[in-house]
Each structure stands twice: as C-alpha cells, then as structure tokens.
Amino acid sequence: MGQILAIAGNSFKDSVRSRVMLGVFFLAIVMIVSSLVLGALSFGEERKITADWGLFCTSLFGVIITIVVGIQQIHKEIDKKTLYNVLAKPVSRSHFLFGKYLGTMSVAVASILIMAIVHQGLMLESTGTFEPRLLIGVLADLLMVMILASVATFFSSVASPFMAGLFTTGFFLAGRWLHEMKYLILQLSRMDSAFAHYMTWPLKGLYLALPNFAIFDIDGELVHQIALPNGYLLLLAGYSITYSAVLLLAAVRAFSKRDFL
Amino acid sequence: MKPTANKDNTIFLAELKSVNKVFRPGVGKKTVHALKNISLEVRQGEILGLLGPNGAGKTTTIKLLLGLLFPSSGKVRLFGENPADPASRKKVGFLPENPYFYDYLTAREYMSLAARLCGMEKNETQKAINYLLEVVGLTGAEGKYLRKFSKGMLQRLGLAQALINSPDLLILDEPMSGLDPLGRRQVRELIRNSNVRGRSVLFSSHVLSDVEAICDRVIIINHGQVAAQGLLSDLVSRNETKVEITVERPPQGLKDRLEAKGCVVSEAGGVLSIRLADPKMQDVVIEEIHGAGGNLHSLVPLRPSLEDVFMKEVGEKAEGV
Ligand SMILES: Nc1ncnc2c1ncn2[C@@H]1O[C@H](COP(=O)(O)OP(=O)(O)OP(=O)(O)O)[C@@H](O)[C@H]1O
Numbered sequence: 001m002g003q004i005l006a007i008a009g010n011s012f013k014d015s016v017r018s019r020v021m022l023g024v025f026f027l028a029i030v031m032i033v034s035s036l037v038l039g040a041l042s043f044g045e046e047r048k049i050t051a052d053w054g055l056f057c058t059s060l061f062g063v064i065i066t067i068v069v070g071i072q073q074i075h076k077e078i079d080k081k082t083l084y085n086v087l088a089k090p091v092s093r094s095h096f097l098f099g100k101y102l103g104t105m106s107v108a109v110a111s112i113l114i115m116a117i118v119h120q121g122l123m124l125e126s127t128g129t130f131e132p133r134l135l136i137g138v139l140a141d142l143l144m145v146m147i148l149a150s151v152a153t154f155f156s157s158v159a160s161p162f163m164a165g166l167f168t169t170g171f172f173l174a175g176r177w178l179h180e181m182k183y184l185i186l187q188l189s190r191m192d193s194a195f196a197h198y199m200t201w202p203l204k205g206l207y208l209a210l211p212n213f214a215i216f217d218i219d220g221e222l223v224h225q226i227a228l229p230n231g232y233l234l235l236l237a238g239y240s241i242t243y244s245a246v247l248l249l250a251a252v253r254a255f256s257k258r259d260f261l
Numbered sequence: 262m263k264p265t266a267n268k269d270n271t272i273f274l275a276e277l278k279s280v281n282k283v284f285r286p287g288v289g290k291k292t293v294h295a296l297k298n299i300s301l302e303v304r305q306g307e308i309l310g311l312l313g314p315n316g317a318g319k320t321t322t323i324k325l326l327l328g329l330l331f332p333s334s335g336k337v338r339l340f341g342e343n344p345a346d347p348a349s350r351k352k353v354g355f356l357p358e359n360p361y362f363y364d365y366l367t368a369r370e371y372m373s374l375a376a377r378l379c380g381m382e383k384n385e386t387q388k389a390i391n392y393l394l395e396v397v398g399l400t401g402a403e404g405k406y407l408r409k410f411s412k413g414m415l416q417r418l419g420l421a422q423a424l425i426n427s428p429d430l431l432i433l434d435e436p437m438s439g440l441d442p443l444g445r446r447q448v449r450e451l452i453r454n455s456n457v458r459g460r461s462v463l464f465s466s467h468v469l470s471d472v473e474a475i476c477d478r479v480i481i482i483n484h485g486q487v488a489a490q491g492l493l494s495d496l497v498s499r500n501e502t503k504v505e506i507t508v509e510r511p512p513q514g515l516k517d518r519l520e521a522k523g524c525v526v527s528e529a530g531g532v533l534s535i536r537l538a539d540p541k542m543q544d545v546v547i548e549e550i551h552g553a554g555g556n557l558h559s560l561v562p563l564r565p566s567l568e569d570v571f572m573k574e575v576g577e578k579a580e581g582v
C-alpha cells in the first residue's frame with residue numbers, strides 16, 4: 001500500500017507542478033466565475049443560470065482534466081523511461097497501475113472539489129444562500145470520473161497516447177449519448193431489412209459494453225429541483241465501483257505482459 | 262530468495278540460461294533477434310563488465326534480468342527467482358542507460374520516493390538519503406529541482422538512488438556515458454568503492470578503458486551472443502604476448518637480414534625496432550643482432566590490451582557477417 005500511495009503522490013505532484021495543468025484549472029475557474037456575468041444579464045433567472053452553468057463547467061472540466069491527466073501520466077512514464085526506475089524497484093506492475101489510477105483520481109477529485117467550492121461561493125453571492133443540494137451533482141461527477149479514469153488507465157496501458165486519447169474521449173461521448181443509441185437500435189430493429197437487423201447486433205454489444213455516463217447527468221433535476229429516485233446515488237456508486245474495478249483488472253492483465261522497450 | 266549455486270558452490274546472483282529474445286517491432290517490419298541462445302551469470306562479490314559494441318544486446322540482457330522485458334525462450338533468474346516476481350528485486354539497485362528522472366522533483370524528494378518504492382520505513386530513510394547524497398557529492402543540491410541538474414549530477418543521483426536499499430547486486434547500464442573525463446573518473450571510483458561487503462556489480466559499457474579499469478571479470482557480447490568471457494587477467498594473457506626489441510645504432514644490413522627472416526622492422530631516429538608476434542623468435546633475432554655486431558638496447562614484452570582481445574573477438578565476427 002505504501003508503494004501505491006508513493007506512486008499516486010508522485011503523480012499528484014507532477015500535475016500540480018505542471019504549468020499546463022495549472023492553466024487548464026485556471027481556465028475552469030474563470031469559466032465558472034463568468035456565470036456571474038451571465039447571471040447578471042438574465043433578469044430574474046440569476047439563480048438558475050448560475051446553478052446550471054456552474055454544474056456544467058464542473059462536469060466539463062472534471063472530464064477534461066481526468067482524460068488529460070489519466071493518459072499523459074502513464075504515457076509520460078513510458079516515453080521518458082522514468083518507468084524503468086519504478087519497475088526496477090521491488091514494485092509490481094499492478095501496484096504501478098493502481099498508483100497511477102489513484103494519482104489521476106486525486107487530481108480529478110481535488111479540482112472538482114475546488115470548483116464546487118468556488119461554485120457555492122458564487123451561489124452565495126448571487127442568491128444570498130449556499131445551495132448544498134447542488135453538491136449531489138458534484139458527487140455524481142466524482143463517481144463518473146472514477147469510471148472515466150479507469151477507461152483512460154486501461155487505454156493508456158494498451159495503446160499509444162493518441163489512440164488512448166481518441167478511445168477514451170470516444171467512450172465518454174458514446175457513453176453520454178447511450179439513450180440515443182438505444183433509440184437507434186430500436187429504430188433499426190423495427191425496420192424491414194435484413195441489413196438493418198444485423199446492424200443492431202454490434203450496436204447492442206456496444207450498448208452493453210460502454211459505460212453508461214448518461215445516468216450521471218442529473219444537473220437538470222438539481223437545477224429544477226426535481227426529486228431523484230430513492231437510492232439513486234447508491235446505484236451510481238455501485239455501478240462506478242464495479243465498472244472501474246473490472247476495467248482496472250483488465251488493464252493490469254494487459255500491462256503485466258507488456259515488454260518495456 | 263535463495264541465490265542459486267552451481268556444483269562448485271559459486272553463488273549466482275543473476276543468470277540467463279539459453280535465452281533468446283526476438284523483437285517484433287510491428288506488422289510488416291523485420292523482426293530483430295537481439296539475443297541468441299545466450300547464457301551468462303553474475304557471481305557474488307564480483308565486478309562484472311558487460312562489454313560489446315552498439316546494438317550487441319547489453320541493454321536487452323539487463324532489462325531481461327530486471328523483468329522489464331520477457332524472454333522469448335529460455336530462463337532468467339534473479340536471486341533464484343523469476344524476475345516477473347517483484348520480490349526478486351528487493352536486493353537490486355539499477356541505473357538505466359541515459360537515465361531520466363522526474364524533473365519536477367528535488368533531489369531529496371526523488372531519493373525519498375526511491376526509498377518508499379523499496380518499502381523502506383520513514384525513520385531509516387533520512388539518514389540513508391543524507392549519507393548517499395554525500396557519497397555521490399550532491400550535498401548542497403538536495404533542494405534543487407532535477408530539471409536544473411547537469412548530466413553528471415543526474416548520473417550521480419542515479420547511482421545514489423540505486424544504492425538506497427543497500428543492494429547486494431548493483432546493475433548499471435553505461436554508467437559513464439556522456440560524462441566528461443573528471444565525471445568518468447568520479448563514477449569509476451564510486452563503482453569501485455560501492456563493491457563492498459560482498460556486493461556484486463554488473464555494468465555494461467562499450468568503453469574498453471572503463472572496463473579495464475574496474476572489472477574483475479568481463480563478458481564480451483556481440484550480435485546477441487557471448488563472444489568471450491573470463492577474468493580480465495586471463496582474457497588478456499590468453500592471447501600470446503608480443504615482444505618488441507630495439508637496437509641502437511644498428512650495423513649496416515641488419516634491417517635487411519631481419520626482414521629476410523620475416524620480422525616486422527621499422528627504423529626511426531637511428532633506432533631499429535623489431536616487433537615479434539611469436540616470442541619464440543626472440544632468440545633467433547638476438548643471435549642475429551649479436552652476429553652483426555649490433556647493440557641490443559631493449560627487449561620489452563607487450564601485454565595485449567583488452568582492446569586487442571575485443572578487436573579480435575568482435576572485429577572478426579563483424580567482418581564475417
Ligand atoms: N524495441 C526494439 N525493437 C526492435 N529492436 C530492438 C528494440 N530494442 C532493441 N532492439 C535491437 O536489439 C539489439 C540489441 O539492442 P540493445 O539495446 O540491447 O543493444 P546495446 O548493446 O545496449 O547497445 P548500445 O551500446 O547502443 O546501448 C539491437 O540490434 C537493437 O536494434
């Protein structure tokens with residue numbers, strides 16, 4: 001465990017000391033704060049705009065930061081060969097990957113939490129009270145990037161950074177539009193053509209394999225103060241833990257057999 | 262974690278048994294047979310030099326020992342264990358070729374990361390770190406970011422981090438490359454001094470003088486095969502000793518007569534020097550010189566250098582390809 005934490009802590013330091021990451025984070029904060037301007041422009045809708053925009057920015061930058069950090073963390077180690085120094089120590093490859101995953105998660109969690117705090121400050125500024133219920137959206141974001149970080153870790157342990165970036169982003173977008181995919185499958189299966197029928201098979205496979213990121217999007221419910229089903233967050237947590245565990249184990253399997261050239 | 266021993270109880274800390282390594286760089290590209298049925302071992306307490314030209318397979322051999330690469334066939338053992346098992350590396354220190362370290366860390370942070378990765382306790386690390394940084398001459402640079410380190414400083418930090426767990430086997434891949442003469446000398450001395458308490462050192466190089474200066478035993482590899490191996494002293498004396506004889510103010514015609522006997526003779530500044538590949542020839546030559554009334558000035562046996570051995574083993578093979 002000490003080794004995993006050492007590797008995670010080192011990844012965290014890398015991101016925190018990197019100019020690029022600080023730049024992205026600064027941009028995120030600027031974007032969130034700009035909701036004040038948007039709010040001021042919309043008469044009477046200030047609360048809604050500030051709430052909506054803040055949640056949107058937190059999710060968006062949470063996702064961007066997770067993908068960027070998740071992929072470059074592992075790639076950099078291989079490319080610059082700093083990995084040799086780690087794996088030549090009595091460190092197993094699974095510990096290395098878990099450490100990297102935890103490192104990515106620590107950066108994602110820290111930035112999402114800071115964005116959330118800034119957002120709450122803005123809510124106070126524009127409406128006179130904090131709005132703790134919006135933090136449920138933040139929790140959903142955290143559970144979502146847990147899966148996303150495992151997707152990034154998986155792809156960077158089997159593919160080049162470019163391909164890993166492409167696939168991880170693809171997974172995210174497809175996973176976010178899974179409802180639309182389901183609709184498409186339904187449409188195809190109703191059509192009166194053999195081709196359309198066969199087309200549904202790979203789509204159904206994808207539908208089952210892709211992480212369902214759509215279930216984490218509860219911003220609408222929160223902003224419009226609609227109640228969530230009972231135990232919804234528990235469901236999300238269970239889903240996140242299961243999905244990321246499976247993917248991390250797959251990543252370890254692939255990574256353990258790899259030659260480091 | 263028991264090192265394996267052979268019949269005469271020599272202890273092997275690391276060994277390769279009939280190992281082949283084939284690289285398949287990708288679809289449509291030529292496969293590279295980097296190691297061909299290679300067998301070698303590292304013994305306890307020795308400084309072993311892995312010598313070979315560029316592309317001979319030195320780095321590949323080292324990476325196999327450390328479990329960074331897997332053999333295509335054959336067996337690799339590190340402290341008697343499969344290198345895929347992290348426990349086999351408990352007592353190993355490694356300095357990679359052209360080392361690159363996390364440049365956003367300070368020297369002290371890097372060292373303490375290395376210690377934690379070795380599973381060391383917090384209370385034992387600080388003392389070890391201070392001591393090692395002093396040994397490699399980096400005291401005063403502890404708080405400096407590694408991106409501001411010179412190549413020589415990085416190489417010395419690399420040695421310090423390799424020594425953090427007081428390893429029984431130190432593996433160094435070209436530890437002197439890219440260093441200036443002073444740096445080379447410092448690193449040489451560090452390696453010599455680190456060979457304490459029965460610690461073994463395996464280091465690769467293509468620089469003969471470095472190997473000659475610090476090794477006990479040498480393995481010359483070429484084209485992924487062992488071309489020669491043995492104690493440095495044996496390797497060098499195995500090849501016959503050459504002799505050089507010089508004659509001052511040689512009498513007329515001596516040069517011609519010696520050349521007629523098949524000797525290689527050169528004349529410079531009134532001194533005749535005769536090089537004999539076969540030492541048995543020397544009596545004949547001396548008789549000839551005395552017979553001609555010449556004055557034997559010196560007779561020097563020329564010990565072949567490691568370079569001669571290397572050129573013989575590697576040069577010939579290279580031409581044969
Ligand atoms: N990733 C790889 N893909 C294909 N071939 C490789 C790869 N790595 C090494 N090789 C080949 O394996 C052979 C041995 O390489 P290796 O790096 O072990 O040599 P070396 O003795 O360390 O050389 P140098 O002195 O240049 O460091 C070379 O022919 C090299 O081209």
Ligand SMILES: [Mg+2]
Nearest residue numbers: 319320321358
């Ligand atoms: Mg090499």
